């Protein structure tokens with residue numbers, strides 16, 4: 200059945216979500232490839248260099264063969280940005296149904312690992328769909344009638360941690376916590392470095408965790424926060440992480456972090472919640488925009504952190 | 515810049531004692547022959563609950579992989595794997611004595627290898643080696659090396675992600691020798707260097723006002 204003009208059809212949402220998941224599983228986005236190439240070019244340790252060379256080769260073969268880039272295909276999830284005036288056939292309930300269906304179908308067709316199981320019984324439905332799975336997170340954008348769908352297949356059981364600091368701990372506290380997290384998970388490559396580090400700073404505890412993951416997964420390498428103090432700290436954290444010398448897989452090497460992104464949120468005056476997430480070597484993300492007219496455009500940069508999303512005032 | 519490549523071996527499974535004797539930590543191995551996957555579910559069923567394995571694993575090969583491939587049933591009883599990768603090995607340390615003893619395993623492929631203690635006590639005793647996938651996620655490269663899925667067992671009992679997959683592989687690699695048959699470990703050496711650097715990067719950063727339980731063990735120790 201045709202939908203009225205300016206309404207985004209569910210059939211299209213399904214197709215775009217399907218394609219986004221397929222791309223995420225298989226193809227390292229351009230910004231990721233560039234970062235891996237840079238790491239390879241500057242690596243001075245022979246074993247680390249050999250492994251980084253293999254990572255680049257793997258990225259090529261995955262695309263050539265249409266195979267998932269890592270045998271652990273992670274947990275498929277979505278970030279959906281909705282234009283304020285976008286109209287969806289069947290509304291958000293239909294949207295979520297399409298998104299869930301796409302994960303189930305891609306799991307079968309691309310042969311993703313069925314990773315999602317019941318946490319107690321370990322029952323596996325076999326399609327990466329279940330209670331609260333896949334996650335769907337939303338944000339909104341003013342003066343827009345389009346729909347952005349980003350699929351992320353985040354890998355790594357490990358690599359994420361949270362703690363509450365006191366304001367007196369300052370930047371030292373943040374740096375130490377990052378080092379603690381890297382030391383805990385980077386040594387045997389539990390987090391599979393080189394990683395993109397995402398730091399959530401401030402907000403409430405749950406916000407802080409969420410922001411750290413979004414910072415790790417939804418900003419392209421090289422991107423910097425608009426706040427000059429935050430962006431300076433981003434540079435410092437990359438440098439700090441790389442001075443540890445864990446390197447790829449923790450075998451000892453020059454690049455442990457491809458980049459570091461920090462997202463801040465206003466927080467309780469008495470504390471500094473901080474969370475660290477790590478986007479592993481399986482750098483899996485794909486974004487597409489569906490216009491109100493039904494055109495579809497895939498792009499590299501999710502542009503998730505818009506000025507509106509990070510807004511400070513009331514409006 | 516050092517351009518040295520690691521030493522490289524192309525070996526056939528089942529592995530011979532001679533094969534294992536040649537390998538040193540940091541070497542790279544490519545394996546051809548049969549192997550089977552096993553992880554939490556299969557270990558528990560075979561080694562804790564005492565079920566007989568669904569096929570004669572010991573007779574088949576002496577190489578096992580701690581993995582759950584990304585694969586599906588394409589027709590009833592016919593399976594295909596797209597991508598392959600191993601999971602963190604240290605968490606299965608408790609199962610290694612029984613696994614090596616009962617199934618005659620001589621090589622365990624994991625992600626990042628075994629604990630020092632198990633490598634020295636169990637692997638050395640059996641002349642077994644611990645191999646690690648690299649990357650760690652070279653799923654497409656490892657997936658390509660699968661020539662055939664010989665069988666998938668215990669899908670009903672354990673679910674597809676914990677089942678035993680018997681695979682015929684060709685030049686499965688690169689795999690890093692993480693532990694040799696004499697108990698020497700790659701990460702034990704690599705960590706010494708890293709720990710020195712780590713001590714330097716922590717220098718000058720004041721510890722937080724409020725510590726967390728367990729934090730005092732220090733960042734040099736591996737937390738397992």
Ligand code: SF4
Pocket residue numbers: 269270271272273353354355356389390391479480481599649650651
């Ligand atoms: S952490 Fe990432 S690269 Fe490592 S095994 Fe998991 S998905 Fe693959």
